[in-house]
Amino acid sequence: MSDPTSIAKLGSLTQVVFAVLLGTLASIAPEPGFLPRGVVLFIGFAMPAAVGALGLARRRPALLGAAGLTSFVGAFVAFSGVTMIFLFPAVLFAYGAVQLQVSRPATRRDSLAGGIVRGAAAVAIVVLLVGAGASALVITDEGCWAVYRGPADARLAFLPYMAGEAVVPSGAGSVMCSTGMISPRGVGLAVLLWSGALLLADRSSRRRRGSYVSGNGTHWPSATPTATNSG
Amino acid sequence: MLVMSSVISRASRTSVGAPQGRREGTFTGLLVAASIVAVVSAYVVVSDTPRPFESMVVLGPATVITGTLVGRWFGPRRRRGSMVRTTLAMALFATAVGDLFVGFGLALTGMGDAGNGPVFAVLYSVGIAFMLWPLGLIFYGLIALPITFVASVIWWQLMGVLLARQRR
Numbered sequence: 001m002s003d004p005t006s007i008a009k010l011g012s013l014t015q016v017v018f019a020v021l022l023g024t025l026a027s028i029a030p031e032p033g034f035l036p037r038g039v040v041l042f043i044g045f046a047m048p049a050a051v052g053a054l055g056l057a058r059r060r061p062a063l064l065g066a067a068g069l070t071s072f073v074g075a076f077v078a079f080s081g082v083t084m085i086f087l088f089p090a091v092l093f094a095y096g097a098v099q100l101q102v103s104r105p106a107t108r109r110d111s112l113a114g115g116i117v118r119g120a121a122a123v124a125i126v127v128l129l130v131g132a133g134a135s136a137l138v139i140t141d142e143g144c145w146a147v148y149r150g151p152a153d154a155r156l157a158f159l160p161y162m163a164g165e166a167v168v169p170s171g172a173g174s175v176m177c178s179t180g181m182i183s184p185r186g187v188g189l190a191v192l193l194w195s196g197a198l199l200l201a202d203r204s205s206r207r208r209r210g211s212y213v214s215g216n217g218t219h220w221p222s223a224t225p226t227a228t229n230s231g
Numbered sequence: 232m233l234v235m236s237s238v239i240s241r242a243s244r245t246s247v248g249a250p251q252g253r254r255e256g257t258f259t260g261l262l263v264a265a266s267i268v269a270v271v272s273a274y275v276v277v278s279d280t281p282r283p284f285e286s287m288v289v290l291g292p293a294t295v296i297t298g299t300l301v302g303r304w305f306g307p308r309r310r311r312g313s314m315v316r317t318t319l320a321m322a323l324f325a326t327a328v329g330d331l332f333v334g335f336g337l338a339l340t341g342m343g344d345a346g347n348g349p350v351f352a353v354l355y356s357v358g359i360a361f362m363l364w365p366l367g368l369i370f371y372g373l374i375a376l377p378i379t380f381v382a383s384v385i386w387w388q389l390m391g392v393l394l395a396r397q398r399r
Contacts, residue, residue, distance in 0.1 A: 007319065021288050028284060081333040081355065082285040085292050087326045087362050095319045 004103035005056050008064050008096025012052045015071060015089040019045035022083065032145045032158045033182040040182055040190075044133040045074055045086065047194055051125060051201050052093055058205040059104075061097040062115075066122035066201070068093030070129045077133070121204035125197045132193035139186030142179040146172035264298025286338035293330030300324045325361050332358030 023042030031037065048067040055063025071090040077083045144159040146169050159175065166175040300320055336354035 018292070025284050025288055080282060080285050081337060081358075082282075082288055084330055084333050084358075084362060085289055087330075088292065088296065088323065091319070091322045091326055095322070 004099045005059075005096065007092055007099055008052060008056050011064075011067070011071075011089045011092030011096055012049045012056065014092060015049035015052065015067070015086070016046050018085050018089065019049070021085070025082065030156065031176070031178060031181060032143070032156050033141070034184045035182050035187055037182055040136050040187065043194070044136060044190070045083075047129050047132070047197065048074070048089070048093070050198065051129070052096075054198075054201050054205060056096075058207065059100060060118065060205040061101040062118040062122040063125070063201055063205055064093050064097035064100060066125040066129075068097060069122075069126045073126070073130050074133065077137075118204055121200055125201050125204075128193045128197035128200065132190040132197065135193065136182070136186045136190035137180075139183055139189065140180045141183040142177075143181050144175055144177040147174050147176065149173045264295045267294050267298070282337050286334050289330050289337060290334035293327045293334055296323055296327040297331065300327070329358045329361030329363075332361065 019042050022045055023038040025038075026041050027036060027038030048070040051070070052064055052067035055061070055067060068090045071086045071093060075083050075086040075090060142161040144162050144166060146157045146159055148155040148157065148171060154173075157169075157172070159169075161179075162175075162177060166177055168175045300323065332354050336358060339354070
């Protein structure tokens with residue numbers, strides 16, 4: 001495999017596919033709320049793929065590491081163990097980061113200070129992404145809903161939260177209550193944190209003006225006549 | 232499944248009578264994995280599995296990755312892969328095997344559902360231990376293997392006991 005980014009590309013793709021799988025799974029049992037749980041889960045789990053893709057485009061191993069670490073943390077979110085599948089992209093991202101770092105010649109590597117700054121930014125990105133996911137899923141509303149089953153489909157009607165025994169309205173098949181409904185507050189905060197993470201990823205991975213990245217990931221100054229700009 | 236993948240991969244090579252590449256091995260492994268996923272999915276849907284879709288989501292990728300890697304390994308090799316790539320393959324393989332344990336745990340007992348017992352605890356402990364050590368192997372070397380194994384077994388046994396007490 002000559003391309004040092006191929007494994008990381010596979011990691012990004014796997015992360016998105018698994019996010020779609022999880023989102024679909026969460027949409028099987030619908031619940032009323034500000035936003036469908038499946039959509040929130042998809043966005044939350046697709047974010048590491050976006051950060052990884054940015055790291056790939058700009059040849060920044062730190063961003064791939066951040067994507068891998070976020071994916072690793074996300075793998076342990078569901079108590080049922082269903083999110084364990086995200087350990088695959090986590091491994092791929094980690095390997096991709098190492099592969100990308102090793103493929104760069106030692107003489108062309110960035111300064112130590114730059115590396116520390118990008119490492120710190122990567123840690124901050126992980127914190128922001130994990131915080132966003134947590135706020136979307138933990139800052140929730142409580143409520144109940146009645147399920148009316150028709151001949152073709154089921155209709156949901158929102159009800160105020162009932163702490164005691166739930167009263168089933170006439171005509172409804174069942175009433176379900178939850179204290180973990182997706183809330184505008186949680187999603188709003190999550191959107192802010194997700195945006196912050198992407199912004200930080202973008203800013204921390206920018207290269208100096210006048211420098212280029214060649215096709216095999218080598219960092220060249222602009223004076224080098226053989227340089228090609230693919231990053 | 233592992234035996235089936237390897238046997239079919241070898242059998243197809245013998246029947247063709249010419250040396251096959253790793254691509255053919257991969258394809259064979261994938262084919263076998265896909266059939267197994269189909270059979271397992273059918274079983275999960277038909278039987279009274281507590282968490283059918285969750286178990287399918289976990290088992291599907293795990294079976295495909297295991298099948299692919301086994302198919303590749305048992306196919307004839309034109310050249311040896313590098314140490315780093317072998318490590319990655321081993322890491323993915325261990326993660327996939329771990330996911331198989333967790334997936335079967337979900338299919339047979341269902342996390343958080345009634346009927347969790349020793350089978351559940353063992354499947355989850357072994358699964359988590361398998362899944363954790365590859366990342367440990369990459370970052371910390373072999374030291375992480377026994378530590379993560381012991382820690383995860385203890386953790387999941389404790390969780391099992393706590394869950395059982397909570398239900399009583």
